[in-house]
Amino acid sequence: MAFSWIFLVVALLHFLFIETRAKVIAGVVSSGQAWSENGTFITKFCFHDRRALFEYETNISSNGRWYFYLDDHWSDSLAETDCRNKIAKARFSVGISATRGQQLVNQWLRPHFWYVVYADPNTCDESPPTEDLFIGYTLTFLNPDSEGNANDHFGEDEKGLLTMYTLLILFYIGGIAYFARRVWQSIQKGGPMHEVLQVLSVAIAVHFLSAFFMFINLWIFKNDGEGSSACETLSEILDVVSQMIMICMLLSMSMGWTLGQVIPHPVNNKGQLGIIALVGGAEVILVLWEQSYEESHYTYHVHENLPGFLLVCLRIILAVLFGYNLQSTLSKERSTLRKDFYQAFAIICYLWFLSFPMLMLIAMVLPEYWRHRVVTIGTIAIQLVALMMLSKQFLSRSLYWEVSTLSSTTLPFKRDRGGFRD
Numbered sequence: 282m283a284f285s286w287i288f289l290v291v292a293l294l295h296f297l298f299i300e301t302r303a304k305v306i307a308g309v310v311s312s313g314q315a316w317s318e319n320g321t322f323i324t325k326f327c328f329h330d331r332r333a334l335f336e337y338e339t340n341i342s343s344n345g346r347w348y349f350y351l352d353d354h355w356s357d358s359l360a361e362t363d364c365r366n367k368i369a370k371a372r373f374s375v376g377i378s379a380t381r382g383q384q385l386v387n388q389w390l391r392p393h394f395w396y397v398v399y400a401d402p403n404t405c406d407e408s409p410p411t412e413d414l415f416i417g418y419t420l421t422f423l424n425p426d427s428e429g430n431a432n433d434h435f436g437e438d439e440k441g442l443l444t445m446y447t448l449l450i451l452f453y454i455g456g457i458a459y460f461a462r463r464v465w466q467s468i469q470k471g472g473p474m475h476e477v478l479q480v481l482s483v484a485i486a487v488h489f490l491s492a493f494f495m496f497i498n499l500w501i502f503k504n505d506g507e508g509s510s511a512c513e514t515l516s517e518i519l520d521v522v523s524q525m526i527m528i529c530m531l532l533s534m535s536m537g538w539t540l541g542q543v544i545p546h547p548v549n550n551k552g553q554l555g556i557i558a559l560v561g562g563a564e565v566i567l568v569l570w571e572q573s574y575e576e577s578h579y580t581y582h583v584h585e586n587l588p589g590f591l592l593v594c595l596r597i598i599l600a601v602l603f604g605y606n607l608q609s610t611l612s613k614e615r616s617t618l619r620k621d622f623y624q625a626f627a628i629i630c631y632l633w634f635l636s637f638p639m640l641m642l643i644a645m646v647l648p649e650y651w652r653h654r655v656v657t658i659g660t661i662a663i664q665l666v667a668l669m670m671l672s673k674q675f676l677s678r679s680l681y682w683e684v685s686t687l688s689s690t691t692l693p694f695k696r697d698r699g700g701f702r703d
């Protein structure tokens with residue numbers, strides 16, 4: 282398992298893929314840059330269908346404007362090579378003739394992502410502007426809160442995330458409180474599956490911390506519209522670590538680890554270590570790639586971009602690998618008790634491996650502003666349920682307990698522990 286920690290170095294994701302949120306954003310645009318890019322892309326934000334508000338503040342007034350592109354037209358505008366046609370595709374624009382101003386975004390049939398671009402009258406000129414004007418800006422995007430006042434920093438695509446994370450954390454704390462004592466007892470007793478329980482406890486603890494830091498980030502974001510990128514990054518790293526621990530554990534178990542079969546311990550097996558290293562490396566690379574991809578492509582269609590797609594493929598390959606392992610372990614298995622255990626175990630593991638690909642698939646048919654919520658919350662919730670079910674499965678005196686102790690002829694020391702069964 283120590284292998285997973287190597288990846289801690291990696292500052293990631295996303296994964297989960299919460300990209301930089303709108304917001305309150307500050308930065309600098311220049312007329313020279315706008316000229317060379319045919320308009321400078323600033324950010325995107327998902328506005329509610331009515332009573333949303335855009336505010337800007339600049340350190341200098343200018344003849345430049347903020348151009349707003351509707352999500353439906355954005356890819357057309359990216360494909361457009363003619364500068365004037367490109368600017369003309371904007372739905373509306375807000376001038377920077379004063380150093381501060383605001384604009385109501387109102388009366389759309391449904392929530393939309395809006396893409397903000399800076400351009401000025403010289404942007405489409407043949408030659409670069411004679412004087413490169415630098416404008417420092419702060420943009421604020423606000424959606425209506427429950428009373429209809431434009432106060433809410435969350436984009437429409439993120440509405441409810443904080444509430445859901447709050448519930449998740451509470452649910453987690455309840456679950457941990459419920460299981461902690463029994464897990465601790467089992468580990469102390471050195472029961473037959475205490476190694477699995479140790480690993481699972483670490484995975485759950487790391488998963489919980491990941492959710493907790495994301496919750497803190499969202500909570501800060503709710504108040505200032507900026508959030509805490511440290512908490513966000515930490516949460517993403519912890520998420521990858523917990524995924525890695527789970528993948529290693531499930532793969533090892535599917536090969537018979539702790540069941541006193543073929544492979545006594547994963548770390549003793551070079552082939553398996555190789556697979557784990559490969560999978561871990563692939564996952565980290567994909568996640569990083571996906572991050573930079575999002576930044577450079579201004580679009581947020583996780584499942585439509587290549588790294589996101591490969592990430593989904595990786596999960597499916599893992600599920601197949603897992604199923605194949607399990608099948609070959611099962612074929613060597615004569616005990617019906619163990620077979621029953623493996624069946625229950627397999628269902629939980631497929632749930633865990635396939636939750637992300639399944640939700641990505643579902644998200645494809647949903648409007649864009651729903652996708653993020655569905656995939657993020659759905660994955661975390663399903664994996665949480667799977668973790669709890671696994672804990673229960675391992676803890677319950679039922680199948681697994683007996684399965685592991687009854688037939689441990691290959692590992693004689695386990696027989697001595699038989700007396701500890703409760």
Ligand SMILES: *[C@@H]1O[C@H](CO)[C@@H](O)[C@H](O)[C@H]1NC(C)=O
Pocket residue numbers: 317318319361362363364365405
């Ligand atoms: C900007 O527009 C001009 C003409 O309108 C075009 O020739 C040029 O290729 C465009 N540049 C980019 C980066 O799209």
Ligand SMILES: *[C@@H]1O[C@H](CO)[C@@H](O)[C@H](O)[C@H]1NC(C)=O
Pocket residue numbers: 309340341415416417
């Ligand atoms: C506005 O801010 C930008 C970036 O900080 C700076 O380069 C520019 O000189 C400022 N302009 C004025 C008029 O203060």
